[in-house]
Amino acid sequence: xxxxxxxxxxxxxxxxxxxxxxxxxxxxxxxxxxxxxxxxxxxxxxxxxxxxxxxxxxxxxxxxxxxxxxxxxxxxxxxxxxxxxxxxxxxxxxxxxxxxxxxxxxxxxxxxxxxxxxxxxxxxxxxxxxxxxxxxxxxxxxxxxxxxxxxxxxxxxxxxxxxxxxxxxxxxxxxxxx
Numbered sequence: 001x002x003x004x005x006x007x008x009x010x011x012x013x014x015x016x017x018x019x020x021x022x023x024x025x026x027x028x029x030x031x032x033x034x035x036x037x038x039x040x041x042x043x044x045x046x047x048x049x050x051x052x053x054x055x056x057x058x059x060x061x062x063x064x065x066x067x068x069x070x071x072x073x074x075x076x077x078x079x080x081x082x083x084x085x086x087x088x089x090x091x092x093x094x095x096x097x098x099x100x101x102x103x104x105x106x107x108x109x110x111x112x113x114x115x116x117x118x119x120x121x122x123x124x125x126x127x128x129x130x131x132x133x134x135x136x137x138x139x140x141x142x143x144x145x146x147x148x149x150x151x152x153x154x155x156x157x158x159x160x161x162x163x164x165x166x167x168x169x170x171x172x173x174x175x176x177x178x
Contacts, residue, residue, distance in 0.1 A: 001079060006065035013073040014061050018094070021121055022101040030111045038110035046107025053100035060086050060093045074132070081141045083148050088161035091154045095125040129154065 001009075026032070063085045064071055068078025072094060086093035099122045106114030137145045152162050 001069050001071075001076065003065060003069065006069050006071060006076075006078075009071040009073065009076050010061050010065040013071050014058075017072070018057060018098050018101075022098045022105075025117065025121075026102060026105050026114055029113050029117060030105075030109055032105075032109065034109050035111040038107075043108050043110070046104045046109075049100055050104035050108060053097045053104060056086050056093055057097035057101065060097065063087065074136070077136070077140070081137070081144055081148065083152075083162070088152070088163070089157040089159075091149065091152050092125075092129055093157075095122070095129060096155060096157070098125065126155070 061072065063082050064078055067084060068080050068082040070076055070078030070080075086097075090096055099118055102114055102118035102121055106112065106118060134149070137149075148162075152158065
């Protein structure tokens, strides 16, 4: 897939998937109206988390188009395994970011319903990643994906970014890109 088509497809998928899960559904649940007074530092943490998570989400989508030459959508997957940027810290940065955006909205708006919804959304995303994405990536990229999967956790980001060609701290073999 060419970069232009990958960028357009990723933009459409961004609006449809994260736009629905982290935008439309929270709005339907709350109308984005504050639920009541919360301690100001909690709301500040929520705003910081919201900005950082949105940036990670946008960055991850851009990586799929620019480096993977594809989209996050299962119908138009990447042609290359993306293991740079946020993917050096966690295998599922888009899902982690969507989850964090929902939690951030819960903190900013003082709406516990969003915290519960965030956990439900995470459970669905985790099941999809485990049941569909990991087997599909294993089939498409073989040992390349297996090496990356062993070196980088799926949900808890590494503090030290994984670097191509360097041994992992956990004693795993280094990932070699194609």
